[in-house]
Amino acid sequence: MGNPFGVGVVWLGRPLGASYEPALSPRENDTFRTSFNLVGTFDNGWGWDTALTYSKNNYTQYQQDQLKSRLLAALGGVGGPNNDELFSPFDRSNLSQSVIDDFTHMTRSEKTTDLLVLDAVVDGELYELPAGTVGFATGIQVRKESFKVETDDVFEIKFDEAGDPIPVDLIFLQGLSEVDVDKTSFAMFAESIIPVSEDIELKAALRYEKLENDSSIDPKLAVRWQISDQFIMRASASTAFREASLSQQHASSAVITSITDYELDGTPKSPAFVGVIATGNEDLKPEESKNYNIGFIYNPTEDLDFKIDYWRVDYTDLITVENAQGKLIDDPNGVDIIRSDAGFLSSVKVNYFNSSSVNVEGIDFESTWKLSDQFNLSFNASHFISYELTKDNGEVVEAAGSFNVDNFARSMPETKGSFNLNWVGESQRASLNINYVSSYETGVDVSAIPNESSHVDSFTTVDTQYSANFGLTEEAEAVLTLGIKNLLDEMPPRTYIAAGSLSYDPKQHNPLGRVLYAKVKVAF
Incomplete structure (x- = not known):
């Protein structure tokens, strides 16, 4: 009903557009945290420290x-509270508020997390070696956490007999599943600092963790060698262990994401905002990693130092979630690609999974130069040598230097760095900061698209800040801070992913341009 064209048409649009009042979407976030701590010393000089900490967040x-x-009913002329009113997207001049109220719903969801942690540590000196005293510490930790999600009946994701989510009765939002789960874990550790010689110090640690369905023993060994007054070498090797969160294991939630669909001939369509439904996986294995680091510190003078570190992390069973865009590219008509009867993309189902391996290596560099009692220069940079990951379909890709549009990694420039000039006075200070993000590639084929590039240029911005401390009384002070972000008003480099998508990368660049700010902090 209400179709003035006389033939079947497809309507793509919002029921209530820009001519209507925007909907309010309030958020409430309440956090509570308390900690009770007892410390003391034994008769033999060893110390003990215990803490009981509880935190709760309600969102x-x-x-x-x-x-x-109800929208479909209104389009058919049987909408409204009495099932007798029409909503025509082609003629809204007679649209009544009662029809709008009938097909409008305010969803409500509440997420609650609780965490209770008991820590107990003892530490002291074991015995004397020719090079010094061997220090030792050991302790335990008991951790209990819970996660609960509650929603209204309309917004709740329910599941059919096959375990697949049933679409909620909403045209845009995709819903949440109700969850009420908890778990308890136990850990204990021991670590020691051993002065091997006057120039070499060794640190050894061991951590045992017991989960409800798994356990792990993770060692760490680190060495520091004072080669000379100006030169220090440091190295470490360790393993680590991380279990999936309760949300990753049990919750199903959906977000609206811009996804590019494709025509039958492979031509990309304009991106559309569709639901991406992430489903928890109770079979997730804990994530494990092997970590290596070797670095050098060089102090040519008391006022100048250089630090460089090479590091490598090899992940096994990395906990991550499938990439919706990549999943659609791999199989546009797969079972997890949900389409309407007319063939339009409706939503994409993604799952948390364990990637078989992710191997990351890089270099960090840092230098500080004290020019005088008031001025100093600092420089730091991080560079990815490689970020090799295994996608959910088994393909191994290099993520460093790429936007990573089709895998679970974020956009990843190879190099980031900053240069800082700082001035510190008696009650004032100022700084000038230069920030750099290197260029990278999107991996999108733009050969048939005029004036577009798959290359994202590097991005350099300048920030400046000044602060002054004012003594109000003997016990109170106020700090005034003035600053400018992006002093030169640089615009972010253009990032083309698909027609209609954002023209910049929000994970790496800021589109706001020059921003001025002021703040006052009062302490008493």
């Missing part, structure tokens, strides 16, 4: 949407 979200069933 409530309200979001307005339209009920799919």
Whole structure:
């Protein structure tokens, strides 16, 4: 009903557009944390430290949407509270508020997390070696956490007999699953500092962790060698262990994401905002890693130092989530690609999974030069040598230097760095900071698109800040801070992913241009 064209048409649009009042979407975030701590010393000089810490976060979200069933009823002329009103997207001059109220729904969801942690540590000196005293510490930790999600009936994701999520009765939002789970874990550790000689210090540590369904023993060994007054070498090797969160294991949630679909001939369509439904995986294995580091510190003078570190992390069973865009590219008509009867992309289901391996290596560099009692220069940079990951389909790709549009990694420039000039006075200070992000590639084929490039240029910005400390009384002070971010008003480099997508990379660049700010902090 209400179709003035006389033939079947497809309507792509919002029921309530820009001519209507925007919907309010309030958020409430309440956090509570308390800690009780007892410390003391034994008769033999060893110290003990215990703490009981409890924290709770409650996050409530309200979001307005339209009920799919009531909107379809209104399009058929049987909408409204009495099932007798029409909503025509082609003629809204007679659209009544009662029809709008009938197909409008304010969703409500509440997420609650609780964490209770008991820590107990003892430390002291074991015995004397020719080079010094051997220090030792050991302790335990008991951790209990819970995760709960509650939603209204409309917003709740329910599942069919096959375990697949049933679409919620909303046209835009995709819903949440209700969850109420908890888990308890136990850990104990021991570590020691051993002066091997006057120039060599060794640190050894061991951590045992027991989960409800798994356990792990992780060692660490680190050495520091004072080769000369100006030159120090340091190295370490360790393993680490991380279990999946309760949300990753049990919750199903959905977000609206810009996804590019494709025509039958492979031509990309304009991106559309569709639901990406992430489903928890109770079979997730704990994530494990092997970590290596070797570095050098060089102090040619008391006022100048250079630090360089090479590091490598080899992950096994990395906990991550499938990439919705990559999943659609791999199989546009797969079982997890949900389309309407007319063939339009509706949503994409993604799952948390364990990537078989991710191997990362890089170099960090840092230098500080004290020019005088008031001025100093500092420089730091990080560079990815490689970020090799295994996608959910088994393909191994290099993520460093790429936007990573089709895998679970974020956009990843190879190099980031900053240069800082600082001045410190008696009650004032100022700084000038230059920030750099290197160029990278999107991997998108733009050969048939005029004036577009798969290359994202490097981005350099300048920030400056000044602060002054004012003594209000003997016990109170106020600090005034003035600053400018992106002093030269640089615009972010253009990043083309698909027609209609954002023209910049929000994970690496800021589109705001020059930003001025001021703040006052009062302490008493």
